Amino acid sequence: MAFARNGWYCAAFSTEVDTNFLGRKILGEGVLITRDSAGGVRAIGDRCPHRFAPLHRGVREADTVECPYHGLRFDLDGRCVLNPHGQGRIPGAARVAAYPVEERQGVIWLWPGDPALADPAIIPDLLLVDRGERTPVNGHLTMPVDYRLxxxxxxxxSHAAYLHAGTLSPSRAKRESTYDDDETSVRVNTVMRDVPTPSSQQLYFPSPRGDYHSDIEWIFPGSLRQRLAMTETGAEADAGAVTRNVHLITPETETSTHYFWIHSRNRLMDDVSIDDRTRAILSNAFLTEDEPMMQACQENMGGAEFFSLRPIYLETDFAGTRCRRTMERIIAEEAETARRPAAPAEASSAQTTPA
Amino acid sequence: MAFARNGWYCAAFSTEVDTNFLGRKILGEGVLITRDSAGGVRAIGDRCPHRFAPLHRGVREADTVECPYHGLRFDLDGRCVLNPHGQGRIPGAARVAAYPVEERQGVIWLWPGDPALADPAIIPDLLLVDRGERTPVNGHLTMPVDYRLxxxxxxxxSHAAYLHAGTLSPSRAKRESTYDDDETSVRVNTVMRDVPTPSSQQLYFPSPRGDYHSDIEWIFPGSLRQRLAMTETGAEADAGAVTRNVHLITPETETSTHYFWIHSRNRLMDDVSIDDRTRAILSNAFLTEDEPMMQACQENMGGAEFFSLRPIYLETDFAGTRCRRTMERIIAEEAETARRPAAPAEASSAQTTPA
Amino acid sequence: MAFARNGWYCAAFSTEVDTNFLGRKILGEGVLITRDSAGGVRAIGDRCPHRFAPLHRGVREADTVECPYHGLRFDLDGRCVLNPHGQGRIPGAARVAAYPVEERQGVIWLWPGDPALADPAIIPDLLLVDRGERTPVNGHLTMPVDYRLxxxxxxxxSHAAYLHAGTLSPSRAKRESTYDDDETSVRVNTVMRDVPTPSSQQLYFPSPRGDYHSDIEWIFPGSLRQRLAMTETGAEADAGAVTRNVHLITPETETSTHYFWIHSRNRLMDDVSIDDRTRAILSNAFLTEDEPMMQACQENMGGAEFFSLRPIYLETDFAGTRCRRTMERIIAEEAETARRPAAPAEASSAQTTPA
Structure with a gap:
């Protein structure tokens, strides 16, 4: 199995979800996402247990979903509450998964694993620059590649200086990086000292030279917090022109990935034209540079497991390698747990878990 | 193996077949269908035994097929009768299958299994309303789904009230169904008593209310006879406005299905505009409602065997489940027969059977 | 494995390769082909050993290739010569294959197997009619079929009389063929005596009748030399109007094939309009007749190994069968060699071989 299930994944932006049904594949499973009549976000399995129809194509009846094929109705806890046929008997197994979900900072987080383990306290703060009620600058792409790529x-x-030379105009100046990790996160902090201000920063930062800071942190399973900052030479990163970006990476299938991103900045926050420009620049770089490159790499891997191809290891690979090894460890731990017989107390809820 | 071979399958409508070559895939095998110079329908294997070229792309020479690749000629019993090259020697194995075929009621029936078992007496009567020489109302679709779906x-x-709510305007009134089956057939008879006349029946049946009868019968392997009737409350079904439809289901491959349908009715039989309207309504429902739903279900099954996914069982599933179990039993019996060594008398014809 | 590696394959025409990077898949592997600053052709593996990016999408820096993803640089012997990141350490395994290549008669020959065995002396002479500096008449197609088809x-x-009846206007007259083979080549010489001049030859050969010679020779692994000649009845083939064609067949993947062809002739050599006409006629026949037929045959084989389907054997199959059996023997010999432990002297170069 390529996925870790016991973790919070971004399933959607808040703005995508209303009382209609959003059907989205997450970790290989169909999920129906909607809001209940009280406005709360709910997520249940999107596959009817009767003939496997996609429930999100059905119609809403109050806070229930009517299956579009034969009309079984499910509540937003995943229980079948109506069989409109014959004597109307509802089999005990007529239910779909109910996923723990949380809505925070404009993101809908979903826990695909054991609901008993879903602790909202470990949902990461996105560390965005707050700009109140204004529309966030964000985007959602679905990339046809393994999420680990x-x-x-x-x-x-370091790829930016090569792959994004044409779009993000990064510097090829000397990068000084420090690495750091713990059980479920990895950090890389990088600084390029006393360099010409990259054209992408000139709008926010008027000096012709300065220090360029580029930091990124991965938090298991798929949250990345990034800070890019241009400062006067020698200053602290947060003292300068700062953009804080979040990249939320959620496997769709074993070979495709949801890529949600959010941008914020501490300069020119009210200028909507910069929002539009940023959206265009980032979408373009992700879609026309990152995605084709990752797709080509995946194709060149010919379906083989990454480490089996013995990739050469550079010091710049510390962070990516730690992510991969951490994912591997947690996936193995989950598989080990799944092999153990469930304790009696847990058995009763086994039916509703998506595992 | 997903197919039962010893049965009569619809291969084509009579109107599709003339002295040209029709190439069609049936139960995963290419079949060439044509008429001989006497007008009789003939069907042979469509794969040349030399280099596996599709014979139906070849040209006709009298009652033979010339292979389009190297010019070998086959008669309509599947025997190679000419090798135009070198000394012209024809190897004994130079033959393709000859399939038993029968033409009845505008349908060409084909037997993909052991020819010795092909008994035309078991071809079902379609029970259509006869309207003489007039063109039948029919259609042929190829659906990208497992025939069992x-x-x-x-x-x-019962799916009609949900899936076809927008096209066939069925009633959601209470259905009373009785089920019945034997070794090779399954029947469901349903009546909805004293209901408003559905808009689809108003053309044929002027009263505002009545009983609506909906009966269907599956006959192994792929013939379904359906009667839909609107009657005065309490009357026999055949006393009312009756449409008799046939659905002939033939696997094309393990994941695609030929769907042949024929419609007949006992009212307004001469009104050709109703023919056109019926053709449009049925094609539309099959193509835009049934097919996408079945395709979505198949996709949601992820390649797994149906029962392995433990579908919940409703009382309305009696008939469909009996069909599946009957197919399973017969497929297992055929596999068992295939494992037994052939008796000497049968061995000589083994080469020409498609098995 | 479907491929023999120790042999010379056509990788490109000379005219396709300059100091840009040509990326081409050969025997399932990506190859980057280019010219060094001295004009010599060079070929290295196209997959960066770091994150498997396609090197041919990178930029050239002097005689090195800069990986488009993270900027590693490789020389044209496949060695990594620059790691622009961190301390710049270059791991010993940071190299890609360097393929032996030779450029002759407008063809770039590549040896995908053990470089130590690559002997340029065995590259076949194409036996084209020399016409000096004039542009050759040639073409390159990529066909979606197994190279053995x-x-x-x-x-x-003999297929020409049937498959190409509409384009090459071949005769269906009696063919007299002789066959001949040795360890690594197979020949078929055919003559049709005293036949009407085919329309395709009338331009070069004014007499209404004569002998038509059609000879072809396969040289392991993928070179075919063909002579088509129209002569006065009874004359030697080379005394007449002769076209000499070469077909160079290089597997791209297990189910696709590079088809390079070159045409030459001994009549009307200076008439460029005949060049254009020939290019059009041959491309059309290969693309609209050969390719669809081979593709249909491959599809009809359903992924099975050719001989497992027990194709019937005609005397005209001698040559094709000898090719297949020779390829099988050599592929088995290579597999046997690969299973033997390498001698110490060979071990040091193992890392750079594409095997």
Whole structure:
């Protein structure tokens, strides 16, 4: 299995979800996401247990979903509450998964694993620059690549000087990086000292030279917090022109990945034209540079497991490699747990878990 | 193996076949269908035994097929009768299957299994309303789904009230159904008593209310006879406005299905505009409602065997489940027969059978 | 494995390769082909050993290739010569294959196997009619079929009378063929005596009748030399109007094939309009007749190994069958060699071989 299930994944932006049904594949499973009549976000399995129809194509009846094929109705806890046929008997197994979900900072977080373990306290703060009620600058792409290639890509930003030379106009100046990790996160902090201000920063930062800071942190399973800052030479990063970006990476299938990103900045915050420009620049770089490169790498891997191909290891690979090894360890631990017989107390809820 | 071979399958409508070559895939095998100079329908294997070229792309020379690649000629019993090269020697194995075929009621029936078992007496009467020489109302679709999903769909017509709400305007009134089956057939008879006349029946049946009868019968391997009737409350079904439809389901491959349908009715039989309207309504419902739903279900099954996914069982699933179990039993029996060594008398013809 | 590696394959025409990077898949592997600053052709593995990016999408820096993803640089012997990041350490395994290549008669030959065995002396002379500096008449197609179907096609030219009846206007007259083979080549010489001049030859050969010679020779692994000649009845083939064609067949993947062809002739050599006409006629026949037929045959084989389907054997199959058996023998010998432990002296170069 390529996925870790016991973790919070971004399933959607808040703005995508209303009382209609959003059907989205997450970790290989169909999920129906909607809001209940009280406005709370709810997520249940999107596959009817009767003939496997996609429930999100059905119609809403109060806070229930009517299956579009034969009309079984499910509540937003995943229980079948109506069989409109014959004597109307509802089999005990007529239910779909109910996923723990939390809505924070404009993001809908979903826990695909054991609901008993879903602790909202470990949902990471996105560390965005707050700009109140204004519309966030964000985007959602679905990339046809293994999510681990996306983690690799983000955890080694040295690629920017080569892959994004045409769009983000990064500097090829000397990068000084420090690495740091713990059980469920990895950090890379990089500084390029006394360099010409990259054209992408000139709007926010008027001096012709300064220090360029590029930091990124991965938090298990798929949250990345990035800070890019241009400062006067020698100053602290947060003292300068700062953009804080978040990249939320959620496997769609074993070979495709949801890529949600959010941008914020501490300069020219009210200028909507910069929002539009940023959206265009980032979408373009992700879609026309990152995605085709990752897709080509995946194709060149010919379906083989990454480490089986013995990739050469550079010091810049520390962070990406730590991500991969951490994912591997947690996936193995989950598999080990799944092999153990469930304790009696847990058995009763087994039916509703998506595992 | 997903197919039962010893049975009569619809291969084509009579109107599709002339002295040209029709190439069609049936139960995963290419079949060439044509008429001989006497007008009789003939069907042979469509794969040249030399270099596996599709014979139906070849040209006709009298009652032979010339292979389009190297010019070997085959008669309509599947025997190679000419090798135009070198000394012209024809190897004994130079033959393709000859399939038993029968033409009845505008349908060409083909037997993909052991020719010795092909008994035309078991071809079902379609029970259509006869309207003489007039063109039948029919259609042929190829659906990208396992044929068993199509049988499921047809044997549980309770789906109409949900899936076809927008096209066939069915009633959601209470359905009373009785079920009945034997070794090779399954029947469901349903009546909705004293209901408003559905808009689809108003053309044929002027009263505002009555009983609506909806009966369907599956006959192994792929013939379904359906009767829809609107009657005065309490009357016999055949006393009312009756449409008799046939659905002939033939696997094309393990994941695609030929769907042949024929419509007949006992009212307004001469009105050709109703023919056109019926053709449009049915094609539309099959193509835009049934097919996408079955395709979505198949995709949601992820390649797994149906029962391995433990679908919940409703009483309305009796008929569909009986079809599946009957197919399973017969497929297992055929596999068992195939494992037994052939008796000497049968061995000589083994080469020409498609098995 | 479907490929023999120790042999010379056509990788490109000379005219396709300059100091840009040509990326081409050969025997399932990506190859980057270019010219060094001295004009010599060079070929290295196209997959960066770091994150498997396609090197041919990178930029050239002097005689090095800069990886488009993270900027590692490789020389044209496949060695990594620059790591622009961190301390710049270059791991010993940071190299890609360097393929032996030779450029002759407008063709770039590549040896995908053990470089120590690459002997340029065995590259076949193409036996084209020399016409000096004039542009050759040639073409390159990539066909979605197993290369062995292409060898079959070419080694049994009796197909022309049927498959190319509409384009090459061949005769269906009696063919007299002789066959001949040795360890690594197979020949078929055919003559049709005292036949009407085919329309395709009338331009070069004014007499209404004569002998038509059609000879073809396969040289392991993928070179075919063909002579088509129209002569006065009873004359030697080379005394007449002769076209000499070469077909160079290089597997791209297990199910696709590079088809390079070159045409030359001994009449009307200076008439460029005939060049254009020939290019059009041959491309059309290969693309609209050969390719669809081979593709249909491949599809009809359903992924099975050719001989497992027990194709019937005609005397015209001698040459194609000898090609297949020779390829099988050599592939088995290579597999046997690969299973033996390498001698100490060979071990040091193992890392750079593409095997």
């Amino acid at each position: 996306v983690l690799d890509n983000l955890m080694d930003l | 199509v049988l499921d769909n047809l044997m549980d017509l | 292409v060898l079959d096609n070419l080694m049994d030219l």
